[in-house]
Amino acid sequence: MSRSCAVRVRAEEVDRALSDEQTQQARLRDRLATADLRLSVLLDAIGSNGSGGVQATTGAGGVMEVSKRPIAGPQMYSQRPFRSSWE
Secondary structure (H helix, E strand, O other), X not given: XXXXXXXXXXXXXXXXXHHHHHHHHHHHHHHHHHHHHHHHHHHHHHHHHOOXXXXXXXXXXXXXXXXXXXXXXXXXXXXXXXXXXXX
16 A cells, blocks of 8 residues: 555544544534433422422511522533443
C-alpha cells in the first residue's frame, strides 16, 4: 500500500470516528433534554399543591412560607455515567 493510500485510509477512519462521536454526543444531548423535561414535569406534579408535596401546619397566627420549586439545571444531574440499555 502506498503512503498516500495509507494516509487516505487513516483520514477516513478518523472522519468516521469523529462522525460516530458527534452522533453519540447528539444522542446524549437529546436524552439529557428529555430527562430535564421529565424531571420538570415530575417536580410540577409534586409541587402542584404549592407545598412541594408536603402538607404542613402552622401554629395559631403563624405564617408558612413556601419557596418556589427549583428549576432543573445541570447541578441536578447525576455525576455518574449513564449506561443505556441498548448498548
